[in-house]
Amino acid sequence: MHPYAVSNVRSQIISRLLKEVILAFSPEGALAQGIKGYKPRPQQLTMAQAVADTLDSPKGKLVLEAGTGVGKTFGYLIPALLSGKQVIVSTGSKNLQEQLFYKDIPALLRMLDIAPKVALLKGRNNYLCQLRLQQQLDDAQSLEAQTLDDLLRVQQWATASVDGDLGMIATVSEQSPALGLVASTRETCIGKRCEFYEQCFTRNARLKTLDAKIIVINHHLFFADWVLKDTGFAELLPKADMLVFDEAHQLPDIAVSYFGQQLSLGAMERLLGRIEDVYLNELRDTGQLGELARRCMSRLTDWVQECLQTAQSDWRVLLADKNIAGRSWQLLEEFQALQRLLLAHVGRSELLDDCFEKWLEYLTKLKQFLDCDNPSAAYSLELTGRLPLLRMAPIDVTRECQQLFNADCRWVFTSATLQVNRELRHFAVGLGLQDCREMILDSPFDYQRQALFCVPRQLADVRSDSDYQLQRLVSICLEAISAAKGRTFILFTSHRMLERVALELRGRCNFPLLVQGSAGKQSLLKKFRQLGNAVLLGTGSFWEGVDVRGHLLSCVIIDKLPFVSPDDNLYRARAAELHRRGGDPFNDISLPQAVIALKQGFGRLIRDEHDRGVLILCDNRIVNRPYGSAFLNSLPPMARTRDLAKAMKFLHEIK
Known part of the structure; x- marks a missing residue:
């Protein structure tokens, strides 16, 4: 057996795939020849062998945590590419999806000297809808000058685009309202009746997956099309030999959203706008249609404002208000009147027929939310844009996931943050995974030398929300920022604390401040890298999926342990x-989720073997509460201190 082979292979007989994988990672293999300064990593080879072993199994399930620096991307891609089998790779973000398709996979294909067909597939709203573009340009007189200019740029780009991916337009800002006007959507799609059906970017992107060996998707797309079987797409996404989920720690939360129900009130408003357009352009003899569509839009807006004035997100509590409940049922009656009117005109317009079908679907969902009769679900009103989203989230998705992941296929679930207290049980149980192989591969980084973890003394109780707590946090931030010469992330568990600290730091911090909300995430990160001495303040979305390497980031400060709010509807x-079942919500829900989130936050700091940095946690519960050991055992083995001066000395020494 090759010296790099591990002993726990499934069979004494080394398969062809396993031999090729071992050779690819060897000192004389494809990676060594293709990557300057390549050094074999035992953990990476162990992971690749485990993935190859799963591919060689009739029905395999592998749950694997690969710490930062293991190189998990190549660890699963190389066996997938060498297997010759059809493998779907699902990621947690579009950024990673694009990195795999445009960078990692092409590089590996060159090194391995193979040429399997590879396909990239995103959600439909990432693709240009040619019909919507034409409709917008036909109605150009109603558009603002900048929006029209952007639409003309989109039109020019579309003539040369191969895939219609709106994320690839360099001449139009990603914040431009024009992109939303021309993106493909389910409610505006008319299928085979569309004059652009054969050229449709969304349809052609899906067709390309049929014979591809490697298909790169994302988790939302997986659940939308495998669970909901959205508009027949499940028939187009092949039944692959294996599915690999990278950033798998996101799966439980995403599964909850897709096994539940949601109703976009914004989508309802847009559909009402389409109905009014049909009246204006096709059925001018039906004045009642336009009048009723406008009245429904007005009533919907008024009802939403009334709901939002309560500042209550728990839908059950909202409906307990007799006034809001009464107005809600009146709104449904108004919508049902429009439904009856649409039914009376079925057959007169293909567009109106399509609107009628979608309106029926929306009303069915709205009725379910007004009935609110599922005791095993949490109902909420979530503000996601100008108009909110009604969401029903199941309390437990274990049974549904169990049915899904027991399908006749091979499954790999991997992330840098899956284990809690050195166990993978929490993740496996949450997804209903049975008979799965579990593996934890620690990072090869020298954390004792590269990183220092500091929980300063004299911290206030983080639950007190006192002025002393705020001023102590600000004082620590200012001292650390000065020692690190900027180059700091400050991560918060709430927007309120972020805003309070940002206000205190303005005028007192001698380095550029970048605050979440002042610009888009990618714009802030780009500026952080360009400045080289900036301080970035962020909440949830900056805790993961952010990669700033080298001397640009030397310090990460976290305000407190990231426990879920006890007021969260789904948590309650x-x-x-x-x-009711005799369980412990804190140990079974709150603690594991907080451990994973803290590991994600720390993961921003040390990104390669040359990075050095300090993690400062301003929450002493990690050292004076019994559950603190679960956090400490789950974090990498950093040097630790409670002496803030030692942390400052460490920062001063980072060049």
């Missing part, structure tokens, strides 16, 4: 159900 529903 889950906790109540767990209590």
Whole structure:
């Protein structure tokens, strides 16, 4: 057996795939020849062998945490590419999806000297809809000058685009409202009746997956099309030999959203706008249609404003208000009147027929939310844009996931943050995974030398929300920022604390401040890298999926342990159900989720073997509460201190 082979292979007989994988990672293999300064990593080879072993199994499930620096991307891609089998790779973000398709996979294909067909597939709203573009340009007189200019740029780009991916337009800002006007959407798609059906970018992107060996998608797309079987796409996405989920720690939360129900009130408003357009352009003899569509839009807006004025997101609590409940049922009656009118005109317009079908679907969902009769679900009103989203989230998706992941296929779930207290049980149980192989591969980085973890003394109780707590946090931030010469992330568990600290730092911090909300995420990160001495303040979305390497980031400060809010609707529903079953909501829900989130936050700091940095946690519960050991055992083995001066000295020494 090759010296780099591990002992726990499934069979004494080394398969062809396993031999090729071992050779690819060897000192004389494809990676060594293609990457300057390549050094074999035992953990990476162990992972690749485990993935190859899963591919060689009739029905395999592998749950694998690969710490930062293991090189998990190549660890699963190389066996997938060498296997010759059809493999779907699902990622947690579009950024990673594009990195795999445009960078990592092409590089590996050159090194391995193979040429399997590879396909990239995104959600439909990432693709240009040629019909919507034509409709917008036909109605150009109603558009603002800048929006029209952007649409003309889109039109020019579309003539040369191969895939219609709106994310590839360099001449139009990603914040431009023009992109939303021409993106493909389910509610505006008319299928085979469309004059652009044969050239449709969304349709052709899906067709390309049929004979591709490697298909790169994302988790939302996987659940939307495998669970909901959205508009027949499940028939086009092949039944692959294996599915690999990178950033798999996101799966439980995403599964909850797709096994539940949601109703976009914004989508309802847009559909009402389409109905009014049909009246204006096709059925001018039906004045009642336009009048009723406009009245429904007005009533919808008024009703939403009334709901939002309560500042209440728990849908059950909202409906307990007799006034809002009464107005809600009146709104449904108004919508049903429009439904009856649409039915009376079925057959007169293909566009109106399509609107009628979608309106029926929306009303069915709205009725379900007004009935609000599923005791095993949490109902919420979520503000996601100008108009909110109604969401029903199941308390437990274990049974649904169990049915899904027991399908006749091979499965690999990997991430840098899956284990809690050195166990993968929490993740496996949450997804209903049975008979799965579990593996934890620690990072090869020298954390004792590269990183220092500091929990300063004299911290206030983070639950007190006192002025002392704020001023102590600000004082620590200012001292650390000065020692690190900027180059700092400050991560918060709430927008409120972020805003309070940002206000205190303005005028007192001698380095550029970049605050979440002042610009888009990617814009802020780009500026952070360009400046070289900036301080970035962020919440949730900056805790993961952010890669700043080298001397640009030397310090990460976290305000407190990232426990879920006890007021969160889904958490309260889950906790109540767990209590009924005799479980412990804190140990079974809150603690594991917080451990994973803290690991994600720390993961921003040390990105390669040359990075050095300090993690400062301003929450002493990690050292004076019994559950603190679960956090400490789950974090990499950094040097630790409670002496802030030692942390400052460490920062001063980083060049």
